[in-house]
Amino acid sequence: MRPSINRPPTPEAEEDQEKEPTLQEIINIKLIESGEKERLKELLRERLTECGWRDEMKALCRAFTRKKGRNNVTVDDLVHVITPKGRASVPDSVKAELLQRIRTFLVSAAL
Amino acid sequence: MSSLSNHHRNGQIPLPCPHLSDFKSRHGHKPFRALQECLRVKPLGRAAIRRDPDEVPRCGSCGESSRPRLYACVACAAVFCHSPPESSHAAAHAESMIPGHEIAVDVDRAELFCCACRDQVYDRDFDAAVVLAQTEASTLGGSTMPAAPPENLRKRRRVDYRPWAPDPRERVLMGRCSSPLQRGDGDPSVGLPWGLRGLNNLGNTCFMNSVLQALLHTPPLRNYFLSDRHNRYVCQQKNNVSNVPRKNAIGHDNSRNLRLCLACDMDAMFSAVFSGDRAPYSPAKFLYSWWQHAANLASYEQQDAHEFFISMLDGIHENVEKGQCRPQRQGSGDCCIAHRVFSGILRSDVTCTACGFTSTTYDPCVDISLDLEPNQGNSAKMVSTKSHHACNGEPDSMISSQSCGISTLMGCLDRFTRPEKLGSDQKFFCQQCQVRQESLKQMSIRKLPLVSCFHIKRFEHSSTRNMSRKVDRYLQFPFSLDMAPYLSSSILRSRFGNRIFAFDGDEPDATSELSSEFELFAVVTHTGKLDAGHYVTYLRLSNQWYKCDDAWVTQVSDNIVRAAQGYMMFYVQKMLYYKASEKVVG
Numbered sequence: 001m002r003p004s005i006n007r008p009p010t011p012e013a014e015e016d017q018e019k020e021p022t023l024q025e026i027i028n029i030k031l032i033e034s035g036e037k038e039r040l041k042e043l044l045r046e047r048l049t050e051c052g053w054r055d056e057m058k059a060l061c062r063a064f065t066r067k068k069g070r071n072n073v074t075v076d077d078l079v080h081v082i083t084p085k086g087r088a089s090v091p092d093s094v095k096a097e098l099l100q101r102i103r104t105f106l107v108s109a110a111l
Numbered sequence: 112m113s114s115l116s117n118h119h120r121n122g123q124i125p126l127p128c129p130h131l132s133d134f135k136s137r138h139g140h141k142p143f144r145a146l147q148e149c150l151r152v153k154p155l156g157r158a159a160i161r162r163d164p165d166e167v168p169r170c171g172s173c174g175e176s177s178r179p180r181l182y183a184c185v186a187c188a189a190v191f192c193h194s195p196p197e198s199s200h201a202a203a204h205a206e207s208m209i210p211g212h213e214i215a216v217d218v219d220r221a222e223l224f225c226c227a228c229r230d231q232v233y234d235r236d237f238d239a240a241v242v243l244a245q246t247e248a249s250t251l252g253g254s255t256m257p258a259a260p261p262e263n264l265r266k267r268r269r270v271d272y273r274p275w276a277p278d279p280r281e282r283v284l285m286g287r288c289s290s291p292l293q294r295g296d297g298d299p300s301v302g303l304p305w306g307l308r309g310l311n312n313l314g315n316t317c318f319m320n321s322v323l324q325a326l327l328h329t330p331p332l333r334n335y336f337l338s339d340r341h342n343r344y345v346c347q348q349k350n351n352v353s354n355v356p357r358k359n360a361i362g363h364d365n366s367r368n369l370r371l372c373l374a375c376d377m378d379a380m381f382s383a384v385f386s387g388d389r390a391p392y393s394p395a396k397f398l399y400s401w402w403q404h405a406a407n408l409a410s411y412e413q414q415d416a417h418e419f420f421i422s423m424l425d426g427i428h429e430n431v432e433k434g435q436c437r438p439q440r441q442g443s444g445d446c447c448i449a450h451r452v453f454s455g456i457l458r459s460d461v462t463c464t465a466c467g468f469t470s471t472t473y474d475p476c477v478d479i480s481l482d483l484e485p486n487q488g489n490s491a492k493m494v495s496t497k498s499h500h501a502c503n504g505e506p507d508s509m510i511s512s513q514s515c516g517i518s519t520l521m522g523c524l525d526r527f528t529r530p531e532k533l534g535s536d537q538k539f540f541c542q543q544c545q546v547r548q549e550s551l552k553q554m555s556i557r558k559l560p561l562v563s564c565f566h567i568k569r570f571e572h573s574s575t576r577n578m579s580r581k582v583d584r585y586l587q588f589p590f591s592l593d594m595a596p597y598l599s600s601s602i603l604r605s606r607f608g609n610r611i612f613a614f615d616g617d618e619p620d621a622t623s624e625l626s627s628e629f630e631l632f633a634v635v636t637h638t639g640k641l642d643a644g645h646y647v648t649y650l651r652l653s654n655q656w657y658k659c660d661d662a663w664v665t666q667v668s669d670n671i672v673r674a675a676q677g678y679m680m681f682y683v684q685k686m687l688y689y690k691a692s693e694k695v696v697g
Binding site for chain 1: 167
């Protein structure tokens, strides 16, 4: 890691040696390193835009902001409000497609 | 900088929070310089913050790297996660350190965040740096300016509108050479506005009548012809002069050598329709002239109204252009009245998905053809979350109408300007990669025409299956339309995300200051089947709607128009700008 004079002392190095990386961690890193995570993200963005999910979320945000007043809304508020609705309204076909892609990746990465 | 150059609709730049102001004042010159070096732009323009390109950012407190929101402190570069309401190690960091560590940047989105205020903050310098990095990534070798548009849209000296009034000499001329139009007493149509006159159907010519009605009431076109800007007698005289040698040599009937001029026929039609005579007019001469121009469409079969519209504009352009000596810039509309009124410029950006290089082209257009939604299947899933909302065409509808399953004109325009992934069989040759790559294409409007004609593709012709069909799906269209979100400047800005900055990549041009608001004034509708249908036009005059069904003109209410099956919608700019004339008026 590059040193920086502004950086506070980090005790991370010691902690890493103690903790075993979880399976989730390993998969995540493999996804990022191979560039697959980025590709999956782009694919997901494409699918969610196509099916209108993105427009739907935008409309929900606008409605919420109008109700609360533009100056009384923070990013955290919006995320908190639409996350459950967003997660619930992702079409099953999109979920299935992404799961299939991830499965394929896992097989090919021989994990 | 005027508020208009900022793209926020209400013209307000979000003010910095006290923590941001504090940070900036403390770090003065180039406060985000360190961040700039860490800006990594991915092929499709997404900006991220990474110390090393392969770095996997991890929260300094909990070691998690898979959190959706990770923030890097701008003061000390330490990364923390932010997952309210469970935990926010980023906020904890801000609190635990000496003041000055409140501002952080989202590592995956390159957006500023204040951990103390728990909200996004905006800074011009930072956004400028991000946009610079993004534009460099999309141009060959990092050269700054994208392809220059064909027309220099610089502001010609704008003048205030002064209504024309005749000077004494003109007044005498008018008195001597004209007679006032009379409205007959006891005429039941006394209340009707000028220019409202039925058009006789000459044999399946409703396709022509419907478009003509719309054009007869297109404000700039109507004004042009009614103010004698194309005088058919003068025009024919000029043609006769040039035809004289031929006539003498051949000795044929003169009429065959007379140059056909659709503009002259339009002029005749305007005079007839605005004369005050309410008896239905037969546009036979016009039809004949148009047949001569579009010989392949000359028959008594029903034709497509949109095809006729394009053909007619083309006809006016051709005949007028022959008289021009110098070639005109494409899309400028200086060539003929048809283009002056209808011509706009579309911008097409094709981006390579591998390297991000973007190729831009500009094309003039006289209308915009829009596809209706391919299917309603997916939208059905949204209905359950929004079923209790009314969908009755509120102009200010903030509800996604897709959730109600209704197509809207703005939805079509959204789809028209959305980035579209070109199929793998349409790979585009990327100049940077030097090989065919999969790419994204995005359309936007570079220059708005005076009158926007939207053509809805309701007739599908499939050459592979050798069949045609009509799409009857209802399309909701607004009476007032703001085209700002579909302009190139807006579309390009949205590509860069939530940034505030002076958009340097775009020319400082007059179009950004011009109004983009339009008013609906004519709707051409089609009812019936593909081969056995009927065209009808609805016109708005003095805030009243009239139905023009060939020879029959009747007044109708707003709702009838809203419920109609729109095929071509005509919108005119609410605000007209006058430029100082370059020509000396004789």
